Amino acid sequence: MKPIFARGISNQFRLTLAIILSVILLVANDRLEPARKSISSLLSPMQYVANIPGAFLDWSAETIATRNMLERQNKELLRQQLLMSERLQRFEHLRQENERLRALLGSPVHMDARKMVAEVMEVASDPFRHYVVLNHGASSGVYVGQPVVDAHGVVGQVVEVSALTSRVLLISDVTHAIPVRVTRNDVRLIAQGTGEIDELELRHVAKSTDLRVGDLLVSSGLGKRFPEGYPVARIMQVDKDDGQSYATVTAQPLAALDRIRYLLLLWPDGEAPETKAEAKSEVQAGSNDGENKTQ
Structure with a gap:
């Protein structure tokens, strides 16, 4: 019986072909290379057109990622710049101390204090009060009396703390005073705010005191409020009037008090007093619980 459908090309013929x-x-192959290039050139525009949606999505994702990455890098670099500036502030102090003592092993400067970068949220509108409000408060461990510095020197101290914010009194305020010493000869003085953002006053300075214009004033560490060695101001004028009992000495703060935005909160002892008190109370409570269970 004859099949309805004729058989196609045999497998052997296909293999041979x-x-x-x-x-x-x-x-x-070598002779077909020019033709292959011509065909590829003709099809290239179609490939670009087909690739436009994918390229656009990749560009958008890269742009967004790059912007976020740059923002993170800027914040991290700013934080590192503040931390490094805080360390560099003490180089002059350490150099002169090294010349006098030939060793820094006994230096009381706190090199490993805990630090935190804070941003200024508000500046005092009252011309007779110099303070700023920071975006960190008790929830971050900030405490009253905490020292605050910027990239150039001492800014002030925390005088009021809430859960999320804190208020910093600037060293230029008339109610603020800080113990300082001259790095050149270790003369100890008190730098008082004058109400002028760019001026401090050294009060009750004897006329015989060896002070010179340009002398660097650093925190002395007395009073246990500000750690020793942080730059505070530089003497700008020394006036020894014969009609006055004391010399008139003015200094200019090194911190940029009129344009601060980011500040550095310091924990000279590594943690806030409240944290220590809470830890101590927890330890005592645990000891009492242990004694009760033993009994």
């Missing part, structure tokens, strides 16, 4: 074509392509 494929082998012949393969040999021809291998031999003529």
